[in-house]
Amino acid sequence: MEGEEMVLLAIAILSILLGIYLWKKGNSKEPFWAALFDVIGNILVWDLPVFLTFRAWSVFLWLIGFGIFIIFIWATISNWF
Numbered sequence: 001m002e003g004e005e006m007v008l009l010a011i012a013i014l015s016i017l018l019g020i021y022l023w024k025k026g027n028s029k030e031p032f033w034a035a036l037f038d039v040i041g042n043i044l045v046w047d048l049p050v051f052l053t054f055r056a057w058s059v060f061l062w063l064i065g066f067g068i069f070i071i072f073i074w075a076t077i078s079n080w081f
Contacts, residue, residue, distance in 0.1 A: 011065075011068055014065075015064050019060075021058075030053060035056050
């Protein structure tokens with residue numbers, strides 16, 4: 001693997017782990033779906049940095065982490081061909 005791919009993998013893993021930490025730190029009464037819809041609603045109305053709960057930030061970091069991980073897989077596979 002090249003250096004750029006390793007950086008993508010490291011960023012993806014770190015954002016997912018930070019998301020897990022924030023999820024555990026957040027309000028245990030807030031369900032996953034409420035946090036997910038809060039994040040999607042904020043993204044749709046361009047209130048991107050205005051997440052009000054730890055769990056909303058957690059879901060946002062998970063989405064970013066999984067997106068970067070998919071880019072990492074795509075970049076790795078494209079190097080094979």
